[in-house]
Amino acid sequence: MTAAVPAYQTDALIAEDIDAYLALHQTKSMLRFLTCGSVDDGKSTLIGRLLYDSKMIFEDQLAALESDSKRVGTQGQEIDFALLVDGLAAEREQGITIDVAYRFFATEKRKFIVADTPGHEQYTRNMVTGASTADLAVILIDARKGVLTQTRRHSFLAHLLGIRHIVLAVNKMDLVDYDQGVFDAIVADYRAFASSIGIADFTAIPLSGLRGDNIAQRSGAMAWYAGPTLIEHLEGVEVDADADRGWPFRMPVQWVNRPNLDFRGFSGLIATGSVRPGDPVRVVPSGRTSSVSRVVTMDGDLDEAGAGQSVTICLADEIDCSRGDVLVAADAPPQVADQFEATLVWMAEDALQPGRAYWLKLGTQNVSATVQPPKYTIDVNTMAELSAKTLELNDIGVAEVYTDRGIVFERYGDDRDLGGFILIDKVTNATVGAGLINFALRRSQNVHWQAIEISREAHAAQKSQRPRLLWFTGLSGSGKSTIANLVEKRLHALGKHSFLLDGDNVRHGLNKDLGFTDTDRIENIRRVGEVAKLMTDAGLIVLTAFISPFRAEREMVRAMIPDGEFVEIFVDTPLAVAEARDVKGLYKKARSGELKNFTGIDSPYEPPEAPDIRIDTTAISSEEAAERIVEHVLALGNDDR
Missing domain, CATH: 3.40.50.300 (P-loop containing nucleotide triphosphate hydrolases)
Structure with a gap:
């Protein structure tokens, strides 16, 4: 050839x-x-x-x-x-x-x-x-x-x-x-x-x-x-x-390079600026500082490295630094925030679901993020700003984005590497959007975690139990509330400290402003998840009985709770059986068109793929189901301290 x-x-x-x-x-x-x-x-x-x-x-x-x-x-x-x-x-x-x-x-x-x-x-x-x-x-x-x-x-x-x-x-x-x-x-x-x-x-x-x-x-x-x-x-x-616009040194850390006990360096691609041995540097978001001892490559040490070069940087001090952190010039750190405005280009066939948790990947950082309803979309023909509730395929819009922890970033117009991100669907793992950060929201800089001396462990120890979140999910009429109520009665009889959050009851107060669109259902579950998290922090065993139709939101709540404390309970009742019961007459209204966005009729239900507990209500009674759940919870251990 x-x-x-x-x-x-x-x-x-x-x-x-x-x-x-x-x-x-x-x-x-x-x-x-x-x-x-x-x-x-x-x-x-x-x-x-x-x-x-x-x-x-x-x-x-x-x-x-x-x-x-x-x-x-x-x-x-x-x-x-x-x-x-x-x-x-x-x-x-x-x-x-x-x-x-x-x-x-x-x-x-x-x-x-x-x-x-x-x-x-x-x-x-x-x-x-x-x-x-x-x-x-x-x-x-x-x-x-x-x-x-x-x-x-x-x-x-x-x-x-x-x-x-x-x-x-x-x-x-x-x-x-x-x-x-x-x-x-x-x-x-x-x-x-x-x-x-x-x-x-x-x-x-x-x-x-x-x-x-x-x-x-x-x-x-x-x-x-x-x-x-x-x-x-x-x-x-x-x-x-x-490329050379005088920007200070920035290098997202891709991995910690430690081939043996005598060498520890941080590898990555320099995004902007340059670095030399002896330069003072800062690890963000932690803020820890040190100085560069070596700039290492496969071809040997360098006296200086600049933007576009892949290097391993060794520090003079043993400080904590890992993938997702960013090494920066000590006297010119980038911004860190968990709320910002961004321009989004939506890239998925399914529309943006405001309030749904997506993975946000920016450089080597990977965090959970939610997008608020867009402020507006942009008509590329007229450059007009149009009102919108969501983003459809190929839409370009501006919206606020919230992350579950602070991320290191720059305005996209200043730094494409630290200003651009992608959004990934947590269920399908598909890239659904691309974003360009415009600026951090001021309130993200004004709200801080307050140190509290009585920890969640102390609250749990006082109650001699390990906190749990028992998340009941299933179609309307499946028996979630009935079984959850029986479970709480048994836990109460055993001296456990618990609280039941029921879907209908919550909508009378906390979520009375929400309807039943997909967006409102997502927000409904987000709020319940936040309340349940606070209750488990107080050491309680929390039971929730909600349809919670979407896997993404159930996984979002699971991610809020420490490992092992979220128990997903799928009350598996066929649609025909649940509809035949129709205790509240909701299926009849949905079939006649009086009730829109009803799960199982004109709104989807995504059953759990691997629930912690599956209850087949056509095979066992509500009492048997409750006993089985209580036995499962007690068998997890650490309930009596």
Whole structure:
């Protein structure tokens, strides 16, 4: 397998100066960029042409490309360059890009990683993925169509995600007879939009990806254009100046490197700034300080390391530091907060559920987080701020985010590494959203934990029992309240200190303001979980009888309680049996349409996958169920102290 090589590479190979050739590539700078725009603007064709013109195609790839081009037909052209990038079978069959495709190529002056992002609106989330690490965005426009909705959407997202270099590539100029008037009108239209969203400058290039005009070679058909070719611009754009903006040292700790008892270091990728042996540093969020004793790499110790380098830092003092912490300049620490405002891009088919707990991953930090109802969403066509109760797929909105503990962060506009995060569904483990932190909420700095001298252990010891949260879940009419009441009576008879929180009773007071939408159900369980946690802190055995239809919220409450103290009890009653009982007449109302959002009828119930106790009410009586639960709780041990 051999590759076609450009002249400067051929000379090096003829001279058998392989070392010099490799050294040349090692010293080249790297530019990450993405292509984006509307459907069929020619993004894949453009990238294919870049690979072809930079001689980055192997001979067998070229042969396969020519064969595929003949099979699919290329409108009279010998090669369909888009096939180099549209690697998925579904893309080739549909003629569209549906995923982010990353490609590497190099010229004599620079190395490149390019992300080809989809044009369809439903794949905007993929565009966000590609833009998150890009230094430059090439926004394509079909010369026949001009500025479209997706042009505006992708431009706004690129600017929002901190991309400072924009190339407006007006493609398919060959299909408008290389008309300068068409090009000038598109540039003027785009400039008016760009200035409205804060894009102060961009580079406009007329080109044809299919014909190769103004890609690597200047086009004779557009003598009126005096600017650079696309490759010339990509080779010359300055990105190092953007990275070196005088930001202080920041390094999220990825892992503690301790191969033996004589070595302990903290490994990670330096996000901003630089570090030298002797520099004072601080571990956040703990605030502990020390100084750097060594900066270690596989190739030996360094006198200095900077942004973009992966290193292991050894400290002069033995202080606590682990994955998720951030090593920073001692005199310039970043912010730490558990509440902040963020701009969110929603990336999941299922809408955001305000109040639901998601995993929030920021750098090496991983915390539980809830998102409040959005303040507004952004219409990318008009930049209008629209009211909204949730976020749907591809929505862009602003909302407050609360985390279960303080996280180390910077404003996204200042630091993309410490300002950007993703949200992960706790049940499916799917990434559902991307967020950009705007600022910490002031109240997060004003509220602090108050030290209390009587601990939860002391409260429990006074009652001679271990706190428990017995969480009864099941359909309406399953018998949760009946069984829970019997369990509490038995515990009371045994001298245990307990309290029963019943779903209906709680809605008369604490949760009387909540309805039965999915969002309100989530908030209902969150509040009950917080109350139950306080009660277990007081040493009580707490029983709750709630439908609690969603696994995510039950897991959220489990995470609030110390390990071993949350007992999930699934009162498993078939829907038909629960509906036949219909003690409160609710199923009848739900079937007639009088009662909306009723679990089991027009609102889902997600049964526990691995409950601690499963009660089949068709097989045993409520009394037998209660006895079994009490025996289980007592068998857990540490109940009599």
